[in-house]
Structures are given as C-alpha cells and as structure tokens.
Amino acid sequence: MGWVDNAIWWHVYPLGFCGAPIREPDESAHGPRLLRLVNWLDYAVELGASGMLLGPVFASHTHGYDSLDQFHLDRRLGSDDNLAELITQCHARGLRIIFDGVFSHASAQHPALLRALQQGPDSPEAALFDVDWQAPGGPQPRVFEGHADLVRFNHETKETENYVTEVMCHWLDRGIDGWRLDAAYSIEPAFWSRVLPRVREHNPQAWILGEVIHGDYPEFVAASGVDSVTQYELWKAIWSSIKEKNLFELDWSLKRHNEFLAHFIPNTFIGNHDVTRIASTLGEEGAVTALAILLTVGGIPSIYSGDEQGFTGIKEDRLGGDDAVRPAFPDSPAQLAPWGWDTYRAHQDLIGLRRRHPWLTSATTQPLSLDNTAYTYRVTARDGERSPDYLEVHINLESHPHVIILDSSGTELWRQQ
Structure with a gap:
C-alpha cells in the first residue's frame, strides 16, 4: 500500500465543521x-497533511451516525455535485480522501x-436489519449499544454483505481513496472478511481503517x-502519562505498540471527534508534548481539525455532549x-x-532512561529498513512539559518552546 505509507490525515467532522444543525433539522437547513x-484545503496542505479523513457525510437523521441513505450526501451539507467537487479539489492538491462508513447500524x-x-x-x-420478529408486542429492532435510535444491520445475511460492498464500491468509483469503518469492533470480523476481498477486487488500492477501541x-x-485500526491504547497512554506525570505508562504502551507494528501499522492520534480535546x-x-510523542x-x-490551533472542548455524557468537540469553523482560516x-x-x-x-x-522505540517525570526513548527503523539513522526523544515533565528531539x-532537531 505505497501511497498510505507516509500518510498524515487531517480529520474533520463535516456536519459540525460546516455549521450544519445537528438536532431536529428540517428542509430550511439544506444548503x-x-x-x-474547499476554503480549508490549502490550510491542510500547509499544515503538512496528505489527506482528509472525513466523518459521516451521508444523509442522516441527526449527527451523521444515524444514516438514512448512504448513496447520497446529507442535504444539510449540499448536493452530490458538491461532494464530487470536494473530492476533485482534494485530489487537485494531492490530498487523499477517505469516508466514514457507518455499517454497524442505521x-x-x-x-x-x-x-x-x-x-x-x-x-x-x-x-x-437485525429485528426480533417474535418479540412480545410486535417486531422489535435490535439496537446499537443501548441507543434506541440506532438500529443494527443484520451482519449474518448476504443482503447486508451485498449492501455494504455496494456502498463502499460506489464511492470508491467516485474517487475516494479508502474507508474508516465506524464501530468495526461491534461486528464479527468474519463479516469484514467476506466484504473486504470483494471491495479490494474492485479497488486494490483502497485503504481500510477499522475503529477498534479495546481488544486484540x-x-x-x-x-x-x-x-489498520485506531490505536486507542496509545492515545490513552500519551495523555494520561503526561497528565499524571507517570511516564511508566507511556513506556508500557510503547512496548505494546512495538508488538502491534510487527503485524500492521496502526492509526495513531491524540484527538478525534469522540474525545475531549x-x-x-x-x-x-x-498538548504540544503529546504531539511530539505522536509524531516520533x-x-x-x-x-483532529482544531487541535492544530489549540482548540478546547470537553466531551460530556449527555444529549449534545459532543457539541463542544465538534464546533463550527469559520468560512476560512x-x-x-x-x-x-x-x-x-x-x-x-x-x-x-x-x-x-x-x-x-x-x-x-527503545527506552534509554525512565522515571515518573523523565523519559528518553530511541526511535529506529524496523530491522534497520531504509535508514541506519535514529532519533532520540527526551521528555521532561518535572516543572512543565518539555521535549527535545535529537x-x-x-x-538538536526540535525543542519545545
């Protein structure tokens, strides 16, 4: 997968970013x-990103993860022609683009x-759909993680397999470069093992990222x-080790990370649309210390869009609790x-x-020195591939977070100011 080897994604939640009304939208909200x-693509390029990782863009009832039609753009974001224009403008700047596929539920x-x-x-x-047709009182759809408004697809049927394959290939044909599979962890891997070979036969260059939080x-x-999958273990270790001044946690997680890298290249991050900024x-x-770890x-x-500007926002467990981490952006940078x-x-x-x-x-990575507030690790190419060089990353949290990279x-290549 040559093109993704050095990818750096700029992750955007489009409904929030573009200022669409999230709850109880009506036809007056279309536009x-x-x-x-498009006004932000040059900004993403200047940041250093090589691609856009878009949250859900398809027709949905509210927040995008409750889809109504995955073959068309949500009318709060515009028309299918507007989506085609965004794909064209991304590729004109050398930016890849991947979509968020919500195939766990609707x-x-x-x-x-x-x-x-x-x-x-x-x-x-x-x-x-996964429906209990014999439920007392009439047919009862089974739901996703207790959310009554999110109904599970039936991943045991050929019809769902064909549907997901068709959606994925439809948008790959229209120029996207891959997919993030939302809540991939909630679906038996055997389902994906039936769908993805069909998708790859259609588009061998597509990159597929699964959202996985816990597990093997x-x-x-x-x-x-x-x-690839989302590396939540490392995400947690980075912020927690800095906040609690316990760099032993980071060291433990990096050892685990080394083991993962022997099998696949994880998607790493310190922020996304589901967590506190x-x-x-x-x-x-x-936050800059965390970034230095992420990128070494x-x-x-x-x-995650906005993190590069130091945006703040706290996720809360309530209706609308994601709003603070999914704000509207201005028209231009x-x-x-x-x-x-x-x-x-x-x-x-x-x-x-x-x-x-x-x-x-x-x-x-290899630890060179470690205590609660100071940690030095050496970063080397796997098995000496491509480069005999290495980097040394010195983290010190004693008085304030600080990183030096040699x-x-x-x-000295970089010092936290």
Missing part, C-alpha cells in the same frame, strides 16, 4: 455547506427499515482483513483567532520532521 471545506427512521417493519419478515428489505488489535486485523486535558504545553513513533497519524497559530507552527515543524524521516511510519549525531 451547500460542504463547499466551506437510523431507526431509515426508510428501508420502516418498510420492512410494515411489510413483515418476508419483505425484500427485512434481511438488512493484531487478531482483529488478521481476522477481518482491514489494513487534548488541549482541554493537558493545556497548551502538554510508528503509525499513520491523524490530526483567515478568520481564526490569532492565539492558535503558535500551536499550528509547532504542528508544521513536527510534521516536517516526520516527513524528513519517512521510516518513522514503521519505526519502533538525531543520531546528537544534533
């Missing part, structure tokens, strides 16, 4: 909001589900056939507040350092 993203208002419930278990669309990452990759957890200094270890990193540009430049510097050392994608000759 070509997605084109606002909206309880999905038209096909409503028809199936009305027409019964022998209806043409009934096999798409290498086993999931091997059983499902995905290329890194700057809210660690403050500005701590193996993996395919993603930067020129309208950003001035205080975030130092953080942006730190991102540019560290992404630039990573690009000058492309072997970092599969690099492994090359193999002892030359």
Whole structure:
C-alpha cells in the first residue's frame, strides 16, 4: 500500500465543521455547506497533511451516525455535485480522501427499515436489519449499544454483505481513496472478511481503517482483513502519562505498540471527534508534548481539525455532549483567532520532521532512561529498513512539559518552546 505509507490525515467532522444543525433539522437547513471545506484545503496542505479523513457525510437523521441513505450526501451539507467537487479539489492538491462508513447500524427512521417493519419478515428489505420478529408486542429492532435510535444491520445475511460492498464500491468509483469503518469492533470480523476481498477486487488500492477501541488489535486485523485500526491504547497512554506525570505508562504502551507494528501499522492520534480535546486535558504545553510523542513513533497519524490551533472542548455524557468537540469553523482560516497559530507552527515543524524521516511510519522505540517525570526513548527503523539513522526523544515533565528531539549525531532537531 505505497501511497498510505507516509500518510498524515487531517480529520474533520463535516456536519459540525460546516455549521450544519445537528438536532431536529428540517428542509430550511439544506444548503451547500460542504463547499466551506474547499476554503480549508490549502490550510491542510500547509499544515503538512496528505489527506482528509472525513466523518459521516451521508444523509442522516441527526449527527451523521444515524444514516438514512448512504448513496447520497446529507442535504444539510449540499448536493452530490458538491461532494464530487470536494473530492476533485482534494485530489487537485494531492490530498487523499477517505469516508466514514457507518455499517454497524442505521437510523431507526431509515426508510428501508420502516418498510420492512410494515411489510413483515418476508419483505425484500427485512434481511438488512437485525429485528426480533417474535418479540412480545410486535417486531422489535435490535439496537446499537443501548441507543434506541440506532438500529443494527443484520451482519449474518448476504443482503447486508451485498449492501455494504455496494456502498463502499460506489464511492470508491467516485474517487475516494479508502474507508474508516465506524464501530468495526461491534461486528464479527468474519463479516469484514467476506466484504473486504470483494471491495479490494474492485479497488486494490483502497485503504481500510477499522475503529477498534479495546481488544486484540493484531487478531482483529488478521481476522477481518482491514489494513489498520485506531490505536486507542496509545492515545490513552500519551495523555494520561503526561497528565499524571507517570511516564511508566507511556513506556508500557510503547512496548505494546512495538508488538502491534510487527503485524500492521496502526492509526495513531491524540484527538478525534469522540474525545475531549487534548488541549482541554493537558493545556497548551502538554498538548504540544503529546504531539511530539505522536509524531516520533510508528503509525499513520491523524490530526483532529482544531487541535492544530489549540482548540478546547470537553466531551460530556449527555444529549449534545459532543457539541463542544465538534464546533463550527469559520468560512476560512483567515478568520481564526490569532492565539492558535503558535500551536499550528509547532504542528508544521513536527510534521516536517516526520516527513524528513519517512521510516518513522514503521519505526519502533527503545527506552534509554525512565522515571515518573523523565523519559528518553530511541526511535529506529524496523530491522534497520531504509535508514541506519535514529532519533532520540527526551521528555521532561518535572516543572512543565518539555521535549527535545535529537538525531543520531546528537544534533538538536526540535525543542519545545
């Protein structure tokens, strides 16, 4: 998978970014909001990103993960032509683009589900959904993780397998470069092992990322056939070790990370649309320290839009609890507040350092010294591949978070300001 070897994703949640109303939208909310993203593509390139990782863009009931039609753009974001224009504009700048595939569940208002419930278990669309047809009081759709408005697809049927394959190939044919599989962990890997070979036969270059939170990452990759999974273990260790001044946790996680890298290249991150902003957890200094760790270890990193400006936002367990981490952005980068540009430049510097050392994608780490508040690790290419060089990363949390990065000759490459 040559093109993804050195990918760095800029991760965007489009409905929030583009200012679409999330709850109880009506026809007055329709409009070509997605084109606002075109104004940000040069900004993403200047940041150092090589691609856009988009959250859900398809027609949905509210937040995008309750889909109504995965063959068309959500009308709150515009038309299918607007989506085609975004793909064209990304590729014109050398940016890859991957979509968020929500194939675990759909909206309880999905038209096909409503028809199936009305027409019964022998209806043409009934096999798409996981419904208890014998439930007391009438047919009862099974739901995703207790959310009554998110109805499970039936992943045991050929109809669902064909549906997911068709959606994935449909958008690959229209120019996207891959898929993030939302809640991939909630579906038996055997389902993906049936779908993904069909998708790869159609488009061998597609990159497939599975959302997996806990469990045996290498086993999931091997059983499902995905290329990568989300490295939540490392995400947690990075922020927690800095916040608690316990760098032993980071060291433990990096040893685990080395083991994962022997099997696949994980998607690494310090922020996404589902978690509290890194700057809210660690403050500005701590967030930059976390970034330095992210960009000096193996993996395919993603930067959640706004983190590169030091955006803050706390995720809460309530209705609307994601809003703070999924805000609307201004029409263009020129309208950003001035205080975030130092953080942006730190991102540019560290992404630039990573690009000058492309072997970092599969690099492994070795601890050189370690205590609660000070940690030095050496980063080397796996098995000496591509480069005999190495980097040394010195982290010190004693008085305030601080990182220094040296090359193999002892030359200082970057120092946290």
